[in-house]
Amino acid sequence: MATFQSLPGFREFYPESLARRNHMFRLWRQTATAFGFAEYDAPVLEPLDLYRAKSGDEIEAQLFSFVDKGGREVALRPEMTPTVCRMVGAKANALKRPIKWFSVAEYYRYERAQKGRERAFFQFNADLFGEPGPEAEIELIALLVQCLRAFGLGEEDFFVRLSDRNLWFFYLEALGLDDVRIRAMLSAIDKFEKLGEDAFKSYIEQFGPLDEGIKAKVLAFLEIKTLADLEQRLGSIAGEKLAARLADWRKLLGGLEAMGLGRFVEVDLGVVRGLAYYTGFVFEAFDRKGELRAIAGGGRYNDLVAKLGGPDLPAVGFAIGDVTLGLLLEARGLMPQLVQASDIYCVVGGEAERKAAFADINALRAAGFRTEYPLKDVAFGKQFKLAADSGAKLALIYGADELAKSTVKIRDLANRSEMEVPRDQVLATVRDFFAGE
RNA sequence: GCGGCCAUAGCUCAGUUGGUUAGAGCACAAGAUUGUGGAUCUUGGGGUCGCGGGUUCAAAUCCCGUUGGCCGCCCCA
Numbered sequence: 001m002a003t004f005q006s007l008p009g010f011r012e013f014y015p016e017s018l019a020r021r022n023h024m025f026r027l028w029r030q031t032a033t034a035f036g037f038a039e040y041d042a043p044v045l046e047p048l049d050l051y052r053a054k055s056g057d058e059i060e061a062q063l064f065s066f067v068d069k070g071g072r073e074v075a076l077r078p079e080m081t082p083t084v085c086r087m088v089g090a091k092a093n094a095l096k097r098p099i100k101w102f103s104v105a106e107y108y109r110y111e112r113a114q115k116g117r118e119r120a121f122f123q124f125n126a127d128l129f130g131e132p133g134p135e136a137e138i139e140l141i142a143l144l145v146q147c148l149r150a151f152g153l154g155e156e157d158f159f160v161r162l163s164d165r166n167l168w169f170f171y172l173e174a175l176g177l178d179d180v181r182i183r184a185m186l187s188a189i190d191k192f193e194k195l196g197e198d199a200f201k202s203y204i205e206q207f208g209p210l211d212e213g214i215k216a217k218v219l220a221f222l223e224i225k226t227l228a229d230l231e232q233r234l235g236s237i238a239g240e241k242l243a244a245r246l247a248d249w250r251k252l253l254g255g256l257e258a259m260g261l262g263r264f265v266e267v268d269l270g271v272v273r274g275l276a277y278y279t280g281f282v283f284e285a286f287d288r289k290g291e292l293r294a295i296a297g298g299g300r301y302n303d304l305v306a307k308l309g310g311p312d313l314p315a316v317g318f319a320i321g322d323v324t325l326g327l328l329l330e331a332r333g334l335m336p337q338l339v340q341a342s343d344i345y346c347v348v349g350g351e352a353e354r355k356a357a358f359a360d361i362n363a364l365r366a367a368g369f370r371t372e373y374p375l376k377d378v379a380f381g382k383q384f385k386l387a388a389d390s391g392a393k394l395a396l397i398y399g400a401d402e403l404a405k406s407t408v409k410i411r412d413l414a415n416r417s418e419m420e421v422p423r424d425q426v427l428a429t430v431r432d433f434f435a436g437e
Numbered sequence: 438g439c440g441g442c443c444a445u446a447g448c449u450c451a452g453u454u455g456g457u458u459a460g461a462g463c464a465c466a467a468g469a470u471u472g473u474g475g476a477u478c479u480u481g482g483g484g485u486c487g488c489g490g491g492u493u494c495a496a497a498u499c500c501c502g503u504u505g506g507c508c509g510c511c512c513c514a
Contacts, residue, residue, distance in 0.1 A: 005487085005505065055514060061438085062512070079514050111512070112438085274513065293513080319514090349472080380472045388474045399472060411473075418473090 009111075009119025020335055021122065024322055025104050027150040028124040032102040035143045037126055040101050042083045048073040053308060054082045054277065064108045064119075076108035080125045081301070081317060082308055088129050089310020097130035100139070116293045116324040126298075127317035129305070134248045136316045137281050137300065138255035144285060144296055144318050145264045148325070152334045155263045155288075158295060162283045163271035164249070165299075170241045171221060171234075175214050181207055185218065190272040192222060222270050227253050230267060252281065277301045283318070287328050295328060296320040341391030344430065345413075346373035347383040349399040357398040360408070360426050367427060369434070388413060394433060396426065 006012055013021060029039065048065050065075035077083060080103055088099055103125045113119055126143055128136045141160060148158055165186065172182045188195075188204045195203055201215055224230050227249060234242055256265050265283075273282045282299030286292070298318020305313040329335040346361055348354045357373060364371045372390050374383055380399075387395040397409035408426050411418045412433075421429050 008505070051514085058512095059514075062514085081514070107514095109513085112510095113506090115508075117513075277514085297514090347473085379470060381470055381474085384473045385475070395473085397472080401472080409472095413474080416474085 007119070009113035009117075011118060011120065015340065019340070020326065021322060023336060024124075024151075024325065024329075025122075028102075028104055028147055028320070031147045031150050032124070032126060032143065035100070035139070035146070037100040037102040037143070040084070040087070040103055041105065042077075042080065042087060042103070044077055044106070045074050046077050046083060048075045050082045050086070050308070051075055051078065054304065062109055062111055064110050077105075078107055078109045079319070080105060080107070080123070081127070081304065084125070084127055084317075085305045085308045085310065085315070088127075088315075089305045089308060089313065092129075092305070092311050092313055095129075098136065098139075099129040100126075101129075102126040116327055118323055122322040123319040124322075125317065125319045127315060129313050129315045131316075132302070132314040134252040134255070134281070136314070137252050137283075138259070140298065140316050140318055141252075141256060141265065141283060142259050142261055144283070144298070144320070145261050147320055148285065148295065151325075151329055153328070153332065157328070157332055158264070158285055158287050160265045160283050160285045161268035161271045162252075162265055162281065163267075163269045163273075164245065164281050165272065165278050166280045167242075167245050167249075168221075168269065168272070170239065170245055171237070172218075174237050174239055174242065175217060177214070186272050189218070189222070189270060190274065192270050224269055225267055227267060248281075273297060273299060277304050277307075279303055281316070285320075291331075292324050292327055295324050341370075342372045343369040343392060343434065344371040344394045344396055345383075345387035345390045345392035346371065347380065347387060347395050347397045347399075348373060349380070349403070350377065353398040353400065353403050356403055356423070357396070360396070360398075360423070363427055364430060367431070369430060393437075394430065396430075 011017075032039070048060070048063070051059050051063060059078075060075075063075040063078055065073065068074050084101060084103070088095065088101070104122065105125065106120055106122050108120050111117065111119065124147065126140060126147075128140055131139075141162070145160060168186060168189070169182060172185055177185065184207050185204055188200060191203065192200050197219065200219075204210055204215070204218075221233060224233060230249065231246065234246055253262070253265070253267075256262055271282055271284050273284070278299040279302045280300035283297070284294045285296040286294055296318055298316070300314070300316045302312075302314045305311065305315060326335070344364060346357050348357045354373075361371050361373055372392065374386060378386065384395065393413060395411040395413055397411060399409070402409055402420070405420075406423050407420045408423055409418055409420045410426075410429060410433075419429075
């Protein structure tokens, strides 16, 4: 038992788990690149004020923050959004629109670790700046869906819940609620699933009694499951803002439908997303069985770039975490067993044969073939077992017989066939073999 | 930050009402096996029983504290 343990919520990645992590990173990068997003990176340590400015003082309790030796208040980044807003804001005028960026990075939050939640975790982050219309949401939700489908997850495994803070705002406004009550209502709606209908009804009266008719209308709004439902509910309510919003909804869902992704997206106005700075569409991805916490979340944040000192720049973004997605992939058997398989295993007889093998081993490795050999003398029989264990496709046999003839025996470990080639043709023969694979 | 359950080998676990030197399977290593395969058999290494204190002639076992894990609450950017 180790005297020194790793800190709570911080994971150590042994080769097998690092391979799984890299598997995720690889598919995320591949997918984002295919969507035309460019990768960037940024500092792990930031001024504490960056997060205070974005999320308020309460955020500090959830941060790994401290005073550095220069007396600066700093924090390990808990998310990428403020950083990327600063970066984009600083060069907004020089960047081609739309700005489509992504990153894969580690984040740190001082929270109690739970299933699906660690104190240090990785996120895939994608953001699109400079496009105010729902075209941006189409692009991002399509990317989100594809980032999950790339692992082999299907519509039976996950779905995206789509909501809209603007729609709520305009709707509640049309129902006659003032600004303060609208905000209270949004926070209540966020808790609706947990509270249940009765607790919800009393919760929303914390700023005073509320007309039963309004309560009923809010609850009915939460029932909405499709665009047709939404159009029907809003049909009786006049208002330019609501009409424009409805047009955006049609465009967004129509676009996703046209991409063939309609079956992955559900209208669910119960999604409001926390304290957030979100200003329009918001969305979250969940596993279908509802066993895990959110796989991904995001939305529009049109005010944040300006709030952090940049120009007015509309933006939409989302993040996928590695922890919950990892759990889902494990549960669905979609996390491949990524063993480090060799290409070639060299079976060596003794010291003289080893020296002969070394020259070839180095040449094979320089040519990019993953080549292994026993570091110390091992019985021949055991070496073939080691060769099989290594996952190598070929065994190169350097024995006394071969050395005498200046040849090497090459064994195809899959079909157990063997051939003998002159030493100077080993590399060429191996190249041919792997080229033909 | 709050509450519940848990902690024995790298992993999964056994360990009787407190009683000799804490065990098994898997994994790892060596041998059987000096030229051909994921097998088998034999052997071996590996433990401050999470850590600290207490009760006792005697503690893996009982008590207290602490650290860590899992689950839930708060939060979830």
